[in-house]
Amino acid sequence: MNQPSVPLLGPVKIRELAAKLNIRPTKTLGQNFVHDAGTVRRIVRDAGVEAGDHVVEVGPGLGSLTLAILETGAIVSAIEIDPPLAQALPSTVAEVQPESAARIAVTNRDAMEVASVAYLALPPVLEATEDFVPKHLVANLPYNVAVPILLTLLQTLPTLETVTVMVQLEVADRLAAEPGSKTYGVPSVKAHWYADVWRGAKISRNVFWPVPNVDSALVHMRRHPEPVGVPRSDVFDVVDAAFAQRRKTLRQALSTWAGSAARAEEILRDAGVDPSLRGEKLTIDDFISIAQSFTKVS
Structure with missing residues (x-):
C-alpha cells in the first residue's frame, strides 16, 4: 500500500511552530516532540487505526502524531495539559491538513483527571450526529506519568479496545514483562488486569526534539473482559x-x-x-x- 501524501511535521516545521508559540520543551511536562514522519506513521499503522475510528490521544504536543492519526480518516479527541499547545493544535491541523480540521477536538486538562468520556472534547464532525466512543488510545506519553495515565484511562474509558503508546524503553519493558522476570512488577500485573500486553518496536531517541537521554519503545494492549467476582x-x-x-x-x-x-x-x-x-x-x-x-x- 502506498503511503498517503498528506503533509506531516518535519524537524523544521516543529521548530517553527515551537518558536511561533514561544514553547520551550520542559522536563516537567515530559515534552519531547516527534519530528519523524516514518515513526508516527508506523505507530498509527501498528495501532490498526482505520477511517472512522474514534481515537483518544494524550499529550499531542505540536501535533506530529495527531496528523498521522488524522490522515487515516480517523476522528481524534486529544487531551493536552499545556494550555498554549492545546489552543494551537486545531489551528495547526487546519493549516497543515485542512481536510482533517473537523475531525479533531482538544481538551485542555490533565489526563489523570479524565473520569469518563464526558470529559473529552467532541470533534465538530460528530456534534450533530453521534457521540464520541473511543476505540483506540494512541499516544506518545510523558515518561514520568505513563503508567498512571494508562491505568487511569483503561479504567475510565471502558470502550477502549486497543492501546498503542510510545514510552521510555524501561517503562515499556516493565509493562510488558511476564512473571519471573526482573522487570515484572506492579505496572505489569495491573496492566494485565485490563488487557493482553506486549512490547512493540524500539524507537530511537533521535526522532525527538529535544533529544531525550533514553530510547523509547511501543507498547501494545488489547483489552480483554475484566475478571468478575472480585473488585x-x-x-x-x-x-x-x-x-x-x-x-x-x-x-x-x-x-x-x-x-x-x-x-x-x-x-x-x-x-x-x-x-x-x-x-x-x-x-x-x-x-x-x-x-x-x-x-x-x-
Whole structure:
C-alpha cells in the first residue's frame, strides 16, 4: 500500500511552530516532540487505526502524531495539559491538513483527571450526529506519568479496545514483562488486569526534539473482559502489598495486609499459592485468587 501524501511535521516545521508559540520543551511536562514522519506513521499503522475510528490521544504536543492519526480518516479527541499547545493544535491541523480540521477536538486538562468520556472534547464532525466512543488510545506519553495515565484511562474509558503508546524503553519493558522476570512488577500485573500486553518496536531517541537521554519503545494492549467476582481495588491492594517488599516471601510481604503472617499463609494456601514464593512469580490470576480467598478465609 502506498503511503498517503498528506503533509506531516518535519524537524523544521516543529521548530517553527515551537518558536511561533514561544514553547520551550520542559522536563516537567515530559515534552519531547516527534519530528519523524516514518515513526508516527508506523505507530498509527501498528495501532490498526482505520477511517472512522474514534481515537483518544494524550499529550499531542505540536501535533506530529495527531496528523498521522488524522490522515487515516480517523476522528481524534486529544487531551493536552499545556494550555498554549492545546489552543494551537486545531489551528495547526487546519493549516497543515485542512481536510482533517473537523475531525479533531482538544481538551485542555490533565489526563489523570479524565473520569469518563464526558470529559473529552467532541470533534465538530460528530456534534450533530453521534457521540464520541473511543476505540483506540494512541499516544506518545510523558515518561514520568505513563503508567498512571494508562491505568487511569483503561479504567475510565471502558470502550477502549486497543492501546498503542510510545514510552521510555524501561517503562515499556516493565509493562510488558511476564512473571519471573526482573522487570515484572506492579505496572505489569495491573496492566494485565485490563488487557493482553506486549512490547512493540524500539524507537530511537533521535526522532525527538529535544533529544531525550533514553530510547523509547511501543507498547501494545488489547483489552480483554475484566475478571468478575472480585473488585479490582481488592486485587490491586494485594498486588501493591506483594511488591512493596518484593524481596520477601508472600507469607511475609502480605502479613500486614492479611493481619498476620499466619493468616497470610492461610489465605495463600486456600488460593493454591505457595507462601514461599515472591510476588514476581505470580500471574494476575494468582492475585485474583488471593483476593477471593481473603474474603473466604475471613
